[in-house]
Amino acid sequence: MLTVRGLTKTYATADGDFQALKGIDFDVPQGGFYTLLGESGCGKSTTLRCVAGLEEPDGGSIAIAGQVVTDIERGTQVPAFERDIGLVFQSYAIWPHMDVFGNVAYPLRVQRPRLAAGDIKARVMDALRLVGMESFANRQATKLSGGQQQRVAFARALVRRPKLLLLDEPLSNLDAKLREQMRFELQELISRTGVTTLYVTHDQSEALAMSDTVAVMSAGRIVQSGAPREVYGRPIDRTVADFLGSANFLRGRVVEAQDGVATVALNGGASTVHVPSRAGLAAGATVDVIFRPEDVTTHLDPSDGAIECVLERVVFQGGSSECQLRLGSTALRSVVHPSLAARPGDRAWIVLQPERCILFAAE
Amino acid sequence: MAVQAEEAAPIVRAARRQRRGQLGLAGILLLAGAAAAALYLVLAPLVALLFTAFRGPSDLLPFEPGAHWTFDNLVEVYVKTPLLSTVLPNTAIFVLGSVAVTFFTAFTLAWLVERTDLPWRTPIFTAVLFPLLVPGIVMAFAWTLLFAPNAGWVNVALRALLGLDTPGPINIFSMPGLILCQGIASVPFVFLLLGAAMRTMNPALEEASSASGARPLTTFLRVTLPVLRPGVLAPLILATLVALEQFEMPLIIGFPARINVFATRLYFDLNPEDELPAYGRVAAAALLFLAAAVILLIDYNHLIRRAERFVTVTGKGYRPTRYALGRWRLPALTFVGLYLAVGAILPSIVLVWTSFSGGSTDSLNLEAYRALFADRRFWPAVGNTFIVAGLSAGLITLIGALLAWQILRLRFPGRRLLDAVSFMSIGIPSVITGFAVMVLHLTLPIGLYGTVWILVLAYSYRLAVSTRLSRASLMQIHSELEEASAASGGRWLDTVRRVVLPLLAPSLLASFLLLFIVGFREFTIPLVLQSQDNWVLSVIMWRLQADRQTAQAAAVGTLILLFVTPVIFVLRRHLLSRQGES
Numbered sequence A: 001m002l003t004v005r006g007l008t009k010t011y012a013t014a015d016g017d018f019q020a021l022k023g024i025d026f027d028v029p030q031g032g033f034y035t036l037l038g039e040s041g042c043g044k045s046t047t048l049r050c051v052a053g054l055e056e057p058d059g060g061s062i063a064i065a066g067q068v069v070t071d072i073e074r075g076t077q078v079p080a081f082e083r084d085i086g087l088v089f090q091s092y093a094i095w096p097h098m099d100v101f102g103n104v105a106y107p108l109r110v111q112r113p114r115l116a117a118g119d120i121k122a123r124v125m126d127a128l129r130l131v132g133m134e135s136f137a138n139r140q141a142t143k144l145s146g147g148q149q150q151r152v153a154f155a156r157a158l159v160r161r162p163k164l165l166l167l168d169e170p171l172s173n174l175d176a177k178l179r180e181q182m183r184f185e186l187q188e189l190i191s192r193t194g195v196t197t198l199y200v201t202h203d204q205s206e207a208l209a210m211s212d213t214v215a216v217m218s219a220g221r222i223v224q225s226g227a228p229r230e231v232y233g234r235p236i237d238r239t240v241a242d243f244l245g246s247a248n249f250l251r252g253r254v255v256e257a258q259d260g261v262a263t264v265a266l267n268g269g270a271s272t273v274h275v276p277s278r279a280g281l282a283a284g285a286t287v288d289v290i291f292r293p294e295d296v297t298t299h300l301d302p303s304d305g306a307i308e309c310v311l312e313r314v315v316f317q318g319g320s321s322e323c324q325l326r327l328g329s330t331a332l333r334s335v336v337h338p339s340l341a342a343r344p345g346d347r348a349w350i351v352l353q354p355e356r357c358i359l360f361a362a363e
Numbered sequence B: 001m002a003v004q005a006e007e008a009a010p011i012v013r014a015a016r017r018q019r020r021g022q023l024g025l026a027g028i029l030l031l032a033g034a035a036a037a038a039l040y041l042v043l044a045p046l047v048a049l050l051f052t053a054f055r056g057p058s059d060l061l062p063f064e065p066g067a068h069w070t071f072d073n074l075v076e077v078y079v080k081t082p083l084l085s086t087v088l089p090n091t092a093i094f095v096l097g098s099v100a101v102t103f104f105t106a107f108t109l110a111w112l113v114e115r116t117d118l119p120w121r122t123p124i125f126t127a128v129l130f131p132l133l134v135p136g137i138v139m140a141f142a143w144t145l146l147f148a149p150n151a152g153w154v155n156v157a158l159r160a161l162l163g164l165d166t167p168g169p170i171n172i173f174s175m176p177g178l179i180l181c182q183g184i185a186s187v188p189f190v191f192l193l194l195g196a197a198m199r200t201m202n203p204a205l206e207e208a209s210s211a212s213g214a215r216p217l218t219t220f221l222r223v224t225l226p227v228l229r230p231g232v233l234a235p236l237i238l239a240t241l242v243a244l245e246q247f248e249m250p251l252i253i254g255f256p257a258r259i260n261v262f263a264t265r266l267y268f269d270l271n272p273e274d275e276l277p278a279y280g281r282v283a284a285a286a287l288l289f290l291a292a293a294v295i296l297l298i299d300y301n302h303l304i305r306r307a308e309r310f311v312t313v314t315g316k317g318y319r320p321t322r323y324a325l326g327r328w329r330l331p332a333l334t335f336v337g338l339y340l341a342v343g344a345i346l347p348s349i350v351l352v353w354t355s356f357s358g359g360s361t362d363s364l365n366l367e368a369y370r371a372l373f374a375d376r377r378f379w380p381a382v383g384n385t386f387i388v389a390g391l392s393a394g395l396i397t398l399i400g401a402l403l404a405w406q407i408l409r410l411r412f413p414g415r416r417l418l419d420a421v422s423f424m425s426i427g428i429p430s431v432i433t434g435f436a437v438m439v440l441h442l443t444l445p446i447g448l449y450g451t452v453w454i455l456v457l458a459y460s461y462r463l464a465v466s467t468r469l470s471r472a473s474l475m476q477i478h479s480e481l482e483e484a485s486a487a488s489g490g491r492w493l494d495t496v497r498r499v500v501l502p503l504l505a506p507s508l509l510a511s512f513l514l515l516f517i518v519g520f521r522e523f524t525i526p527l528v529l530q531s532q533d534n535w536v537l538s539v540i541m542w543r544l545q546a547d548r549q550t551a552q553a554a555a556v557g558t559l560i561l562l563f564v565t566p567v568i569f570v571l572r573r574h575l576l577s578r579q580g581e582s
Helices: A044-052 A100-109 A117-130 A146-158 A176-193 A204-210 A228-233 A238-243 B010-053 B072-080 B083-115 B121-128 B136-147 B153-162 B175-185 B187-199 B203-211 B216-244 B248-254 B262-270 B279-310 B326-357 B367-374 B378-409 B415-427 B430-443 B452-459 B463-476 B479-487 B492-521 B524-528 B537-546 B550-581
Strands: A002-013 A016-028 A033-037 A059-064 A067-071 A085-088 A164-168 A196-201 A213-218 A221-226 A248-258 A261-266 A271-276 A286-291 A296-299 A307-316 A321-327 A330-336 A347-352 A358-361
Touching (some): A002 A044, A016 A059, A016 A196, A016 A221, A033 A044, A033 A204, A044 A059, A044 A164, A044 A196, A085 A146, A085 B479, A100 A117, A100 A146, A117 A146, A117 A176, A146 A164, A146 A176, A176 A204, A196 A204, A204 A228, A213 A228, A213 A238, A221 A228, A221 A238, A238 A286, A248 A330, A261 A286, A271 A358, A296 A330, A307 A330, A321 A347, B010 B378, B010 B415, B010 B430, B010 B463, B072 B279, B083 B175, B083 B216, B083 B262, B121 B187, B121 B326, B121 B550, B136 B175, B136 B248, B136 B326, B153 B326, B175 B187, B175 B248, B175 B326, B187 B216, B216 B279, B216 B415, B248 B262, B248 B537, B262 B279, B262 B430, B262 B524, B279 B415, B326 B367, B326 B550, B367 B378, B367 B550, B378 B415, B378 B452, B378 B492, B378 B537, B415 B463, B430 B452, B430 B524, B452 B524, B479 B492, B492 B550, B524 B537, B537 B550
Parallel strands (some): A033 A196, A033 A213, A085 A164, A164 A196
Antiparallel strands (some): A002 A059, A059 A067, A213 A221, A248 A261, A248 A286, A261 A271, A286 A358, A296 A347, A307 A321
16 A cells, blocks of 8 residues: 655764664555554654655655655656645644634645535535534634544545545644543544544654554654564664663673573573574673563562562652662662652562563674 | 766756746746846845946946056045045044944933833833934934024024024034934934844843842943843844945035035035036045945854854743832933933924924914925826835845745855845945946936936845844744645645745745835935936925925924824834734
């Protein structure tokens, strides 16, 4: 449905050239929900703008629904207005001089050949109904709340029934509670229309909750892509692990590697864990054991195989608490039940779940 | 994959292709047309001027048969004649003096209106604008009626009051008279700029000073003035540029006193009593002043950029606190009253009265108006005034908006040049523009010289007004609003027509109004380019005044006042409503 190959883009800046895209390749199947996830400046928005035709890459090609819209090597660059897309901006870009109806009707009114006024009206009202804004048709655009503006932006993006929906951080301007609500509405809306979606965000929880496929971007490249559970559970490197949720890193040494299981000595040999290992990690290698705060249990009493730490702080977060621990010079976090009664300076013992740990060769 | 020949530079080719794709042919033609028009309106006359300075002999046009390359003009102007010893010092004294008067008056007025509890602030604000709209030539004429040493009203009154029987005591035909008149005439626009700077100042800066234990005067000197500095210096430079190009006051008031400044000197060289016009010498002399103006302009550009960074607007709707005038209230009102009397009230009264009395007899009559309306040149001049002001204002607004859009939104070679050209017009003295357009069109065989249309072209060099206003409001329009149109399937023309223009409309209207007023007031350019067929009202008035048809000249002045007065109220409402928004 959407095919992107070898996208490169360099900006000239005051401090020299900045390589925003260093070769981006991905495919989105018909009806798929594909998310580009990364910190600001990683190139995710540039990629989306290239797909939209608002930006021209220096190299590479893009095809939407089988039609090549960009092929730099052959000099093809279809302008944005001829691409079959709907786009929702981070700022929503609702035109302040039009009412809600005018904003949503715009894509139909500029269409050639012209549509009959009756058809336009019917389709605009359909689109407004889809986002639950039909009673606001005659409201001035400037008199809308953030959430309402966003719904209008969605209606405007969908009214042409585009083949591809592009969403550029559409939720990031909303406050936390509304964001969560809109996330579900958005998902519902997209699954109802079945439109193929390319989504750009820096919010990992949005990406994990909504996507079929998440692609983590960093410094102009896609570092890892896959189903949300897979990317979260099997990060390909430290960057991805760190970016997707919080991760603990424990430095250790492989004592023995056998049958895909490595025995790792932690904390200078004070304790050992048995972790599923990748090929190529031989005995003697220095490694990082990576695990998520929710994959470790914390106890105030020693037990067999537990690692002793110093408890530095317990942060109450409502439904759970976060334990901040220290093992030698390494800071660790764990999720505990809020009933855990501990004081800073107490000793604590953590138990890892080996099957949820990942090993990387230390850098 | 087969390597094709044109793959050598795929990026450049594609970039060009995309631009054409996004804009469409109509868009490209429109934008390129605007750019070409800007070059033709601003740059071409200056190039013609440059050629003229280096072509001789001086009484020939640069490309007339017999003309050749030479330095004679420069030698003549800068070595042999007393340009440097008389005109230059005169111009310097005139400019510095009048800017000082303007600044002292405008700063005091702006401070009183914006930052104190002065009573009747709104009516005062309105009245201060008066000399902004009334053409300088009308003000100059009215002031000579008031302050001429023998017959001036104020002198007659003072003599009666003091029991004197010599001419005077005030002699407007002197350097101090010239400086005061020009100083007062320039007050309104400096007042507006300073008022805006004072209004947008973050009151928390002053409040923090008070909260730190500083007394009001200390706060004013240590916080307010330094914070306002860029916002104050920029209008100062602008006032200097305006004074440098002033022509009306030096012509009406300076000429009888034998005081020549640069603008009048150029004019008289161009219209000598019994010789041919000395094009080459005029051009050579113009170069010096053009250079001075460009230096000021670069400073100005630098300063407004700093001012934009420096002055912080809170956006919370807080207004700076107003100082209680207390016992200073009466002196303050006296100051305001004195300015308004000299700048608005007395000139209006003297014009109206003179137009009905013929200036000499005490019986009121309509003779002057009858004679004026019967003059076969009068009605065409009325038409010309409105046609030229309206057309040039429309033309500049359109071109300026297109320029601002492409400078801001596109990347193309020559963008900076275009930006500089569009901005440069602030600094070009209008007498130089008039002369440069004259040389250009005497040289180009397109038959515009002597028509109304050459005035439209010459007036239209003031591109900067429109590009600045459009640019400021385009910067407010988030580029995503335009991209949303493209992403919705809108072609460039759709985007411009349905998104950009409606959002830009208020500033386009403001630009049109402002330029219309400027065009309506214009005197220098139509005087330099005058012919039998293209007289405008200001030129008619000057002619009548020079021919000692005082009552008829006053009648023209009165009619201009009649037209301008309602405009002042429109302008005030516009300015005050914008003030309310910000």
